[in-house]
Amino acid sequence: MRTDTLARGGAAVSDGGRAAIEIQDLIVSYGRRRAVDGLSLTVPVGSVYGFLGPNGAGKTTTIKTLLGFRKPDGGSARVLGYDVVSESLEVRARVGFASEVNSLYEGMTVPRICRFCRDVSRSWDQDLVDRYLGVFGVPAQTKVRKLSKGQKAQLQLCLALGSDPEVLILDEPTSGLDPVARRAFLKVLVGDVAAEGRTVFFSTHLLSDIEAVADTVGIIKGGKLLVSDEIDALRETHKVFRLVYAETPPDEEVRALRDLPGVRGMEREGRGVRLRVRGDVGAVERSLRDRPYQVLDVDTAGMSLEDIFVAYVEEGR
């Protein structure tokens, strides 16, 4: 039975409070090793959610669980309100999937693989598939094995869209593609797919892809979610301050800076101190203007997504 779910955690949920994907305390193990360890996250309907993490973080395992390839050892996951275990068919009827690995039937021609997908889908829009094949320039009559890696990834995306899915789940879709193919892929993803209001959940370790496409990001490491928020909100709450003192600050001042709420990292640079701050940036900024030692300059800079990602991953060690 389909249930509407309410937003929890960082990201807001649109569309009358519905979450496209809701994962709660998910645990997935390979033998004794937990690949996903108590993961909870919510993907709002209509968002483009970048699922970011280093290799082995548990991204692919999470996606496999969402699609019913694996059963969770604990917790639960729902897609569009459908349970991924007991209502897996309903989930897959509404989800399009493309993966990093080439999982296409190499011996089939493009039209034949389209027919096969049509036969095993509840609905199929061949015009839509043909349109995207045309946009990508994928040869329409060729055998799959004769396509380049980029064209295979593009074909996978076209086939994923053929069933007119509400949610598109992509597992490292641009991994291994050359810059031209990757740009074409992302252009379609942002310009067409996301613009049509579909929810896109895609895993990657390529930060440039996330910055180009995603509006919301989740960072996972060791099977645990480190953060999940809109990219703009992340940038607002992650800043770098550089203080230049008139003289080299004494150790007690350095310790005091380190103890400020929200300071997540600090580096000394001669008379300067560089602070990495997360959270209430304004409060930190105010306290920096009122130091017991003479501060010549306070410089504030935003953090790139890469800096934010590296900071979370390193803190998670």
Add this chain to the structure above:
Amino acid sequence: MIAKELRNVWWMLIVGALIFLPTLASGPTPYAQLVEIAKSEPELLALQVPSIYEQDTKIPEDPVIFAAEEMALFFGGVGKTFLIPVAAVLGIGLISAEAGRDTIYFLLSRPISRTHVLLAKYAAGALALLGVAVLFGVGLIVSAGARGYPMDHLNPIGIALSILLLWLGSLSVFGLALALSVVLKNLIWSAVAILALLALTWSLSNLLLGFWMNYFLDDHEALGLSAEVVQRAMFPYYWSSKSLFLGRSLASTNFAFCLITAVLPLLAALWSFNRKAY
């Protein structure tokens, strides 16, 4: 779904035909030779019958009847020998090949149940196997006709049912290979496992038979044993029946046995596939 699977297995018909053709071309014993033997040395006909395997066989004096029995034995013996590897080859690749090539992710991401996927693959493989069995049966009749066998003594319904029984029996090997292809992700491991399993079963059966023949042959009646009891321990025993081929019985025990041994591995494969993590 079935259309895709049928396209994947149709080549097995060609392989089956290629395997059977040389064998069918070289046997059964030409009818003229049987008649000649019946006239000159009728006692030699007895040598044509593997009496240790067919205790109930009474050596017929009429070469026409004997020829029909010769065909029945040839059909059962050769059919089993060739359908076992064909069934194994058909079964081992059905799931493990998909897993090995990662196409399993493409397949399982579609809104079709795993039961549907497996049954579609099973149906296509079973149809191909039936095609191979029919090819063999028809090939045998053509071969026998070419060798001068009188066709008017053959029972078409008995032959058709024998083909059906042979096919049903071979489904046990097909199902076993399919179950292994679910459990083992790798095609090579699946192939090794089914080969090992078949070799083990075959060797054990033969060892048992050899052991019995060596030690109890003289005393088997005293022990209440018969050669057929041991023979039945060999798993393809029930895949054919001479009396069914000749239209003398319906061989319901054989059908029941083959049906059960066909269904059990299929159920095991379904159970495993629905729990398998990819």
